Amino acid sequence: MRPEDLPEIRHLHLFRDMSQANFETLMSSSYAQNFPPGLDMVRQGDPSDFLHIVLEGAVELYAKWADRECTMAVVRPVSTFILAACIRDAPYLMSARTLERTRIVLVPASDLRAMFRRDTEFSVAIINELAAGYRSVVRSAKSLKLRTSRERVASFLLTQSMLAGGTSSYTLPVEKRLLASYLGMTPENLSRTLRLLEADGVKVDGARVIITDRAKLTALAKPDKLIDASETAIDQTGSSLPRALE
Amino acid sequence: MRPEDLPEIRHLHLFRDMSQANFETLMSSSYAQNFPPGLDMVRQGDPSDFLHIVLEGAVELYAKWADRECTMAVVRPVSTFILAACIRDAPYLMSARTLERTRIVLVPASDLRAMFRRDTEFSVAIINELAAGYRSVVRSAKSLKLRTSRERVASFLLTQSMLAGGTSSYTLPVEKRLLASYLGMTPENLSRTLRLLEADGVKVDGARVIITDRAKLTALAKPDKLIDASETAIDQTGSSLPRALE
DNA sequence: GTTTTTACTTGATTAATATCAACCCAAAGG
DNA sequence: CCTTTGGGTTGATATTAATCAAGTAAAAAC
Numbered sequence: 001m002r003p004e005d006l007p008e009i010r011h012l013h014l015f016r017d018m019s020q021a022n023f024e025t026l027m028s029s030s031y032a033q034n035f036p037p038g039l040d041m042v043r044q045g046d047p048s049d050f051l052h053i054v055l056e057g058a059v060e061l062y063a064k065w066a067d068r069e070c071t072m073a074v075v076r077p078v079s080t081f082i083l084a085a086c087i088r089d090a091p092y093l094m095s096a097r098t099l100e101r102t103r104i105v106l107v108p109a110s111d112l113r114a115m116f117r118r119d120t121e122f123s124v125a126i127i128n129e130l131a132a133g134y135r136s137v138v139r140s141a142k143s144l145k146l147r148t149s150r151e152r153v154a155s156f157l158l159t160q161s162m163l164a165g166g167t168s169s170y171t172l173p174v175e176k177r178l179l180a181s182y183l184g185m186t187p188e189n190l191s192r193t194l195r196l197l198e199a200d201g202v203k204v205d206g207a208r209v210i211i212t213d214r215a216k217l218t219a220l221a222k223p224d225k226l227i228d229a230s231e232t233a234i235d236q237t238g239s240s241l242p243r244a245l246e
Numbered sequence: 247m248r249p250e251d252l253p254e255i256r257h258l259h260l261f262r263d264m265s266q267a268n269f270e271t272l273m274s275s276s277y278a279q280n281f282p283p284g285l286d287m288v289r290q291g292d293p294s295d296f297l298h299i300v301l302e303g304a305v306e307l308y309a310k311w312a313d314r315e316c317t318m319a320v321v322r323p324v325s326t327f328i329l330a331a332c333i334r335d336a337p338y339l340m341s342a343r344t345l346e347r348t349r350i351v352l353v354p355a356s357d358l359r360a361m362f363r364r365d366t367e368f369s370v371a372i373i374n375e376l377a378a379g380y381r382s383v384v385r386s387a388k389s390l391k392l393r394t395s396r397e398r399v400a401s402f403l404l405t406q407s408m409l410a411g412g413t414s415s416y417t418l419p420v421e422k423r424l425l426a427s428y429l430g431m432t433p434e435n436l437s438r439t440l441r442l443l444e445a446d447g448v449k450v451d452g453a454r455v456i457i458t459d460r461a462k463l464t465a466l467a468k469p470d471k472l473i474d475a476s477e478t479a480i481d482q483t484g485s486s487l488p489r490a491l492e
Numbered sequence: 493g494t495t496t497t498t499a500c501t502t503g504a505t506t507a508a509t510a511t512c513a514a515c516c517c518a519a520a521g522g
Numbered sequence: 523c524c525t526t527t528g529g530g531t532t533g534a535t536a537t538t539a540a541t542c543a544a545g546t547a548a549a550a551a552c
Contacts, residue, residue: 044472045471045472063388063391063392063472064392065388065392065393065468065470065472065473066392066468068392069392070388070391070392072384072387072388072391083377084376084377084380084381084384085381087373087374087377088374088377088378088381088477090381090477091471091472093381093384093385093388093472094384116370116373117366117370120363120366120369123366123369123370123373124362124363124369126373127333127362127369127372127373127376128333128334130330130373130376130377130380131329131330131333131334131376132334133380134330134376134379134380134383135330135331135334135336135339137380137383137384137387138318138330138339138340138383139339140387141318141383141386141387141390142309142311142316142318142339144387144390144391144430145309145316145318145390145430146309146310146311146312146314146315146316147311184390184391222311222312224311225291225337226290226291226309226311226337226339227311231334231336
């Protein structure tokens, strides 16, 4: 692991409050690894040996069943994934593949499990992280069950605009192919939906999104703080990275 | 609270391992309450003041958006709900209403939050509970995104048969109206689907389910341990209550 | 015991979404 | 440079699911 990796990791809510000694112990058994784009790092069903920390690049979490697959999330730096599986020492529920060249730190799950019994601050951080993740998935399930695909697209575009600082113009954080799968629809259907949404106050040209009539789009998307808000606590610095598709 | 309530609660994984003194402290500030059927106990968006423990009856967790609503879960004794909201001191993401006459114990969320910082065993239990809940919702989201409604119905019927001990005949644990909403479909569509599934090895007459051709039904449902299995650890006594629609 | 309510079902229709096929275009690779 | 690849779009069609509208049966209320 590179020395400059450590402060990045230490800055995460998950590791911020634990003792320095314990943090160093945990990191001493961890190691960084670089992956090329398009590589499968984790296969669903495999035993959860490592907590993954994304330092650079981007990782797609996806699920398979029968001969179908769908994108569940895209993880960007700096954040962790598959914490719950590691905690429970249970098989991964999702697979993970790199979208770009990606730098990952692997923390042995066994060390993680041993550590949270010894460091109260760490266990509190884990509790908060899991509760936040839990609630995030509940939000996502609510969106899937209560909204039509058109409404999901509209609220996604609106939410992204907020994450980008409320600007009415921004670029999509991921390929449309991925976005479609994340939103639970086919690429064709997303393409058509985006076209139709031009009548509802938003225009998407390539990866460029321009909100032309925020009121109209809001009326359609009906943003709801119990669905669309983020669970991640805002950074004191105010620099909460807009974690795309979390 | 009745004295016979305490051992029931103490038996839950969440409270099993904490110190007796701490358990008593937590319970001393809690109180039981009885609710008639059809009563809204929790409204989504409200501040999370209490962890709820269901001792008798049944509670529906549901979500609303725009003018639509859907069932997210049905909680039966003895178990808790809305732990994550209490932990994060955040608004409830779901509403809760009683389905029958229901006996509930309310544990003040502030006491809960104070306690897990002082009792390591309790914090470990919370971590496990949250991780399990997290993974449960991920499973549910996978099912929604990867399966058609027909496949969801088929796997639900098969999973319930397993929970009932592998028997080929059992009764539905909830009204079809609720089941439909839980599975993300309309009652009409569920009714039709059940009728059509008679050709695939299962017959549903009223609340009675009879699996007539398990192989055929399995071929359709394609049960997957990364979607359909339960996250709750099996009780040592082997008496893990089949928590319906968890 | 009768009325009322509510879950459930069935049929007809409409709306939403997926699938199939063709094509465009830009980026990557040779 | 040309070729190949893969994302994206568009159109036609098929499938799936929701909606609308009756109607039944059983339970709850009076």
